[in-house]
Amino acid sequence: MINxxxxxxxxxxxxxxxxxxxxxxxGKSYGTLKYCVQQYKKRGCEFIYLRRYERELDDSLPTxxxxxxxxxxxxxxxxxxxxxKLYCNDKVMGYAVALSTSMKRKSINxxxxxxxxxxxxxxxxxxxxxxxxxxxEVTIFENLYETVDRLRDQTRVxxxxxxxxxxxxxFTHYGLRMTPPYKTYNRRGDIMVCIxxxxxxxxxxxxxxxxxxxxxxxxxxxxxxxxxxxDSTHFIKKKPSDAEYHFCLEYMGNSWGVWVDxxxxxxxxxxxxxxxxxxxxxxLTLDDNRPNNVNIRRVRTMPxxxxxxxxxxxxxxxxxxxxxxxxLKEAIYLMRTIT
Numbered sequence: 001m002i003n004x005x006x007x008x009x010x011x012x013x014x015x016x017x018x019x020x021x022x023x024x025x026x027g028k029s030y031g032t033l034k035y036c037v038q039q040y041k042k043r044g045c046e047f048i049y050l051r052r053y054e055r056e057l058d059d060s061l062p063t064x065x066x067x068x069x070x071x072x073x074x075x076x077x078x079x080x081x082x083x084x085k086l087y088c089n090d091k092v093m094g095y096a097v098a099l100s101t102s103m104k105r106k107s108i109n110x111x112x113x114x115x116x117x118x119x120x121x122x123x124x125x126x127x128x129x130x131x132x133x134x135x136x137e138v139t140i141f142e143n144l145y146e147t148v149d150r151l152r153d154q155t156r157v158x159x160x161x162x163x164x165x166x167x168x169x170x171f172t173h174y175g176l177r178m179t180p181p182y183k184t185y186n187r188r189g190d191i192m193v194c195i196x197x198x199x200x201x202x203x204x205x206x207x208x209x210x211x212x213x214x215x216x217x218x219x220x221x222x223x224x225x226x227x228x229x230x231d232s233t234h235f236i237k238k239k240p241s242d243a244e245y246h247f248c249l250e251y252m253g254n255s256w257g258v259w260v261d262x263x264x265x266x267x268x269x270x271x272x273x274x275x276x277x278x279x280x281x282x283x284l285t286l287d288d289n290r291p292n293n294v295n296i297r298r299v300r301t302m303p304x305x306x307x308x309x310x311x312x313x314x315x316x317x318x319x320x321x322x323x324x325x326x327x328l329k330e331a332i333y334l335m336r337t338i339t
Contacts, residue, residue, distance in 0.1 A: 005031040005196050007158060010185060015192035019121075019159040019170070022196030029119060030067050032158045036115050037065075037074060040093040045114035047094040048148065049086060052120070052131065054098040057084075060119070061096055100131055102144040110148040115156050122161035122168045133285060134252030134327075135169045167326040235325060237318040239268035247304070248281040250288040251331045255281070256324060258308065267308060267317040269324055284331050 004027030010018055020028050036047040049064065051057050061081040068074060078089050086094035095113070097105070118141075123129055131137040149155040159170065166178060174191055182195040243259040246267075259268045282305075283293045299305045311317050319325040 007032055007035050010192055010194050011156065013185065013187050013192050015187060016155070016190040017157050017159065017174075017192070019161075019176075019191070019193045020196055021122075021161050021163050021193070024162050026196055028160045028196065029117075030071075032115075032117050032160065033064070034068055034073055036094070036117065037068070037077075037079065037088065039114065040088060041074075041077070043114075044112065046092070046110075046112040047086075047115040047117060048110070048113055049094060049096050050099060050116055050118045050144075051097075052099050052123075052128070052137075054101060056120075057096050057098055097144070099137070099140060099144065102147075103140065106143075106147050108147075111150070111152075113148050113155060115158065116145070116148065118157060118159045120161055121159040121170060122164045124164050130169055134254075135173045138169055138173045165326060167322045172323060172327075233322070235315070235318050236320070236322060237268070238320060239270050239318075243268055245280075246308075249284060249328075249331060250281050250290070250293060251284040251327070252288065254327065256328070265311070265316060267311050268320070269317065269328060270320045271324065 005020065005022060006027075007018065007020070010020070020032070022028050033049075036045075039045040040047065049057075049061075051060065064081050064086070065079040068079065078087070080087050081096060084096045085092050086096060095108075095110070099118075120128070131140055145155065145157065161168075171177070171193075174188075176188060176191065176193060178186055178193065184195060184197070186193040186195070239259045240261060243261050246258045246260045249256045249258060249269075255271075257270045257272050259270060260266070261268070281290070281293045282296055282299060283289045284296050286295075289295060296305075308317075319328060
């Protein structure tokens with residue numbers, strides 16, 4: 001018998017923000033949705049089903065409760081979504097909200113909402129991206145949370161995702177840093193990170209024909225073994241002591257020093273800058289502009305910047321840690337596309 005994810009034990013830690021990262025298909029969505037429906041029936045607590053974009057809601061709402069029905073949960077109840085509301089027996093029990101348009105809904109009364117299910121809070125950077133640059137999305141979410149919770153100080157959030165990267169904007173923003181082997185429950189005050197793994201599910205999955213087609217691949221490690229496949233360490237390396245400081249990149253409030261080993265033609269990106277001369281600082285967005293900084297548009301075609309961009313394409317750039325590596329992915333993308 002498979003033990004699908006349930007939030008009950010996690011909630012005993014009484015954290016406001018509850019991140020659940022687990023095997024694909026392990027029941028994260030099923031378990032939290034089942035719990036929220038149960039709390040509505042028992043206590044009248046409403047909930048929000050949150051996705052990043054409206055098109056994601058359009059895709060998911062028509063079948064949102066199908067898994068519960070298939071497993072025989074709440075057979076006497078009529079569960080469905082209509083418009084931006086969720087119903088139980090024709091009474092509103094929740095709301096469907098897109099984070100991208102949530103700032104337009106500040107006047108809505110969410111006083112009966114006790115839970116928020118944020119589906120797929122992590123992105124893979126290919127099929128989906130965060131809202132805005134840097135951690136702008138976190139600010140949008142926090143505005144939504146404030147709209148919902150007001151002064152009640154009790155709304156619980158379930159952040160659900162597969163294991164893409166431990167260095168995502170939410171973990172980075174809230175200072176969550178963990179290294180393997182991971183414990184199931186990792187509490188940091190009012191934040192809980194649950195790394196959900198269940199052997200009964202993995203055993204059942206291992207008997208499927210599809211699993212045997214993909215076993216031992218990077219996909220299987222990510223989908224069924226909770227390995228954060230975007231957290232590659234191939235380009236993580238400390239700069240050598242004889243590397244020379246070259247210039248500084250300013251992006252979303254962060255400053256990174258770019259250093260060069262000229263004998264090998266290898267670049268290193270570090271938190272440390274080798275000069276206080278702001279003329280060596282390059283702003284990647286208008287928001288990063290400061291007095292005496294140079295905007296990227298002014299230097300994009302200069303030899304030193306073309307050389308750095310070429311080094312990125314040729315895999316000759318190393319980063320001091322995973323946080324810098326993940327952050328610079330977006331910055332490098334901007335540098336490539338600016339015209």
